[in-house]
Amino acid sequence: MVGVKKEIALEDISVRSTVNRTAPIDRVDAESMALILKAVADPARLQLLSILKYAPNQEACVCDLTAPLGLSQPTVSHHLKVLADAGLLTRERRGSWAWFSLVPLRLNELRSFLE
Amino acid sequence: MVGVKKEIALEDISVRSTVNRTAPIDRVDAESMALILKAVADPARLQLLSILKYAPNQEACVCDLTAPLGLSQPTVSHHLKVLADAGLLTRERRGSWAWFSLVPLRLNELRSFLE
DNA sequence: TATCTATATTGACGAATATCGATATACAAT
DNA sequence: ATTGTATATCGATATTCGTCAATATAGATA
Numbered sequence: 095m096v097g098v099k100k101e102i103a104l105e106d107i108s109v110r111s112t113v114n115r116t117a118p119i120d121r122v123d124a125e126s127m128a129l130i131l132k133a134v135a136d137p138a139r140l141q142l143l144s145i146l147k148y149a150p151n152q153e154a155c156v157c158d159l160t161a162p163l164g165l166s167q168p169t170v171s172h173h174l175k176v177l178a179d180a181g182l183l184t185r186e187r188r189g190s191w192a193w194f195s196l197v198p199l200r201l202n203e204l205r206s207f208l209e
Numbered sequence: 210m211v212g213v214k215k216e217i218a219l220e221d222i223s224v225r226s227t228v229n230r231t232a233p234i235d236r237v238d239a240e241s242m243a244l245i246l247k248a249v250a251d252p253a254r255l256q257l258l259s260i261l262k263y264a265p266n267q268e269a270c271v272c273d274l275t276a277p278l279g280l281s282q283p284t285v286s287h288h289l290k291v292l293a294d295a296g297l298l299t300r301e302r303r304g305s306w307a308w309f310s311l312v313p314l315r316l317n318e319l320r321s322f323l324e
Numbered sequence: 325t326a327t328c329t330a331t332a333t334t335g336a337c338g339a340a341t342a343t344c345g346a347t348a349t350a351c352a353a354t
Numbered sequence: 355a356t357t358g359t360a361t362a363t364c365g366a367t368a369t370t371c372g373t374c375a376a377t378a379t380a381g382a383t384a
Contacts, residue, residue, distance in 0.1 A: 118263050121279070125252040132250040134250070136247075140234065141239045156361060168346095171362055205320070205324070287373085
């Protein structure tokens with residue numbers, strides 16, 4: 095498994111985590127939630143989410159995001175991919191640009207998990 | 210700075226993160242929030258928080274936590290320290306035992322940050 | 325005191341992560 | 355086709371993280 099990138103299977107989280115709990119989560123559910131939380135638990139990625147939230151149409155392209163973060167273009171691209179893989183952003187190509195948007199439903203899952 | 214353990218300064222987060230935002234968070238605030246999110250973004254620590262939530266009095270000692278997690282005692286102790294350093298748990302000694310409790314206020318900060 | 329038990333700390337290890345420069349790819353426009 | 359721009363991927367590196375075995379510490383009890 096060396097060098098194999100882990101992608102998040104969205105179904106793993108979406109269904110089980112939103113159930114009203116009556117008992118502690120098991121390891122499987124905990125690992126699913128940890129995946130989405132890890133995606134958010136980074137200062138650069140928190141800034142990206144926050145910038146998108148306050149952006150017109152809640153969307154932006156990579157070129158608008160490198161400057162406010164003070165990070166290189168590859169690094170910003172990497173963080174956007176992590177967020178997209180976690181289902182928190184969607185990516186849409188328009189000409190040369192890649193536009194990223196928030197996925198409110200996914201963010202709600204995060205919120206509702208924390209009750 | 211090699212080998213120096215980072216501890217979270219609770220004041221850094223508690224004040225600024227609960228303010229109603231009108232603009233994207235800056236790097237400093239993002240780093241503060243990332244600290245508490247990192248503490249939560251681990252399957253073992255999510256299980257610990259969840260177990261405590263459903264425990265009588267929302268508290269438990271280390272000896273009750275190693276078995277359900279399937280991890281060694283030092284590892285569980287480590288995770289509890291991470292959560293306590295993030296202000297999410299309090300530790301109280303009673304005789305030989307160390308009892309850990311949830312800090313609801315701190316968990317609310319986490320929730321309210323995600324709006 | 326000595327001993328037992330519960331918890332914390334240390335030291336080490338492999339795995340994962342954040343970052344960048346260099347490069348590849350995709351698309352647009354000449 | 356060529357050139358230019360925007361984005362993605364690759365390769366490397368330094369750092370952080372999760373885990374355990376071994377050990378240390380704290381407190382209870384004999």
